[in-house]
Amino acid sequence: MAGQRSGRSGRLELDLGVIFLLGPTAAGKSRLAMTLAQQTGAEIASVDAFQVYRGLDIGTGKASKEDQVKVRHHLIDLVGAEQDFSSADYGKEARRVLSDLKVRKINSIWVGGTGLYHRVMTQGLSKAPGTDRAVSENLEKKTTEELAETVLKIDPAWAEKADLQNRRRVVRALAVWEQTGRKMSDWQKQDTEEGLMAEVETWCLVPPIELLGGVIRKRVEGMLGGGWIEEVKGLMGRSGWEGCAGSRAIGYGEVVELIRGKIGQEEACDKIVSATRAYAKRQLTWFRGIPKVRVIEIDPREPPPKAGVEMLVRALEGGAIPK
Numbered sequence: 001m002a003g004q005r006s007g008r009s010g011r012l013e014l015d016l017g018v019i020f021l022l023g024p025t026a027a028g029k030s031r032l033a034m035t036l037a038q039q040t041g042a043e044i045a046s047v048d049a050f051q052v053y054r055g056l057d058i059g060t061g062k063a064s065k066e067d068q069v070k071v072r073h074h075l076i077d078l079v080g081a082e083q084d085f086s087s088a089d090y091g092k093e094a095r096r097v098l099s100d101l102k103v104r105k106i107n108s109i110w111v112g113g114t115g116l117y118h119r120v121m122t123q124g125l126s127k128a129p130g131t132d133r134a135v136s137e138n139l140e141k142k143t144t145e146e147l148a149e150t151v152l153k154i155d156p157a158w159a160e161k162a163d164l165q166n167r168r169r170v171v172r173a174l175a176v177w178e179q180t181g182r183k184m185s186d187w188q189k190q191d192t193e194e195g196l197m198a199e200v201e202t203w204c205l206v207p208p209i210e211l212l213g214g215v216i217r218k219r220v221e222g223m224l225g226g227g228w229i230e231e232v233k234g235l236m237g238r239s240g241w242e243g244c245a246g247s248r249a250i251g252y253g254e255v256v257e258l259i260r261g262k263i264g265q266e267e268a269c270d271k272i273v274s275a276t277r278a279y280a281k282r283q284l285t286w287f288r289g290i291p292k293v294r295v296i297e298i299d300p301r302e303p304p305p306k307a308g309v310e311m312l313v314r315a316l317e318g319g320a321i322p323k
Helices: 029-040 065-070 087-104 115-123 133-139 144-154 156-161 167-180 184-190 209-225 228-236 252-259 265-288 306-317
Strands: 018-022 043-047 108-112 202-206 294-297
Touching: 018 029, 018 115, 018 306, 029 043, 029 065, 029 108, 029 306, 043 087, 043 115, 087 115, 108 115, 115 265, 133 167, 144 156, 144 167, 156 184, 167 184, 202 265, 209 228, 209 265, 228 252, 252 265, 294 306
Parallel strands: 018 108, 018 202, 043 108, 202 294
Antiparallel strands: none
């Protein structure tokens, strides 16, 4: 495969390796990516909407400082938690990373659970205009349920495939409608730039949801006892934290309530586990809809299966990186 090229714009060169490794929260994808990277010399790029924020470390499952020393990580700690960061911003940063990897001739593993970022890199980005701040602030006054009800009426085609619990995405779709009079589904269908990584293989870890629930609980308990509360206390002391983009990451709101004494630690844990499990189910639904996705069924309680590691090593060696 090495040396082959496609004739399309944003064509791919196959003399370096790159793969996507997706999976729901707590499936073990980061652990597996570290194993692959250390075996192959590859570097890791995050496909996670909240790991881009500095200071959101424990609660987002960001790679530890020790792991970052062992393997170089990209697309984390890009902006402050109070700053906005869009899928278009991710696309720009990812292009920069891809260019750097090509210059240095380094293979890469693109790891995470944010399906939208994967879609941006593989299927392209809508050319819809940026969101006007005043429009966004007005929409943010509505509840998540009100926003979901509105977008279902205005753009059912978009809403059918979207995570309607993701306020940021729903606000974006409604803002585009208000600003342009065109539905987001129309923009995506008719005015989309081609994805840079359209030909890159996508692998997805798929654990049984009933097993994943127990792993999620153990993980949340460990995070709460391992510095997450102190992390959030530090974030709360920063100007602009209240209601900012980073504060919407799963679990951070519950930890704030815990710190303020509104709920106890057991209740906070239960709420975070419930929200995380629900999110994992939505992630799995999204991933199953990815064209040509390669599924690896795993037990999230166990180390990465040897056969799965070997498959991914072979895929990485034969992968593709954009020019």
